[in-house]
Amino acid sequence: MPMIVGVVLAVVVGVFAMATGLDRDRAFYPVVTIVIAAYYILFAVLGESHQALWRESLISIAFVIVAVAGFKRSLWMVVIALAAHGIFDYLHGAVVTDPGVPAWWPGFCLGYDVAAAAFLAWSLRSGRVRVAA
16 A cells, blocks of 8 residues: 555656646756655654664765766656665665664655656656756
């Protein structure tokens, strides 16, 4: 169920961004990617785990770097970052022990990230969003 909710929410956000024109700003999806990456830092703080905080921060920095590079060069990099984050969500428990992550979060975020990546890819292919600055 969490994965289905994640997919539906990503589609709703994508359609809303398209209907309001928010997605015409090339920064929209890179910012979404940065926010998504930051959630695991929040969970580490909630779980009061310094070890998880450091690991989650380092991983998040990698996604932030790709999001910014994608904004500056090609939004296809952001598609890859979103999809990769979805895969990371699926494997998260094997990579980082973070007691603050809700049990339902990895499935929800996997659904959201992959659907958001697909929505952005569709937007780029259709010419709705510019690939490069």
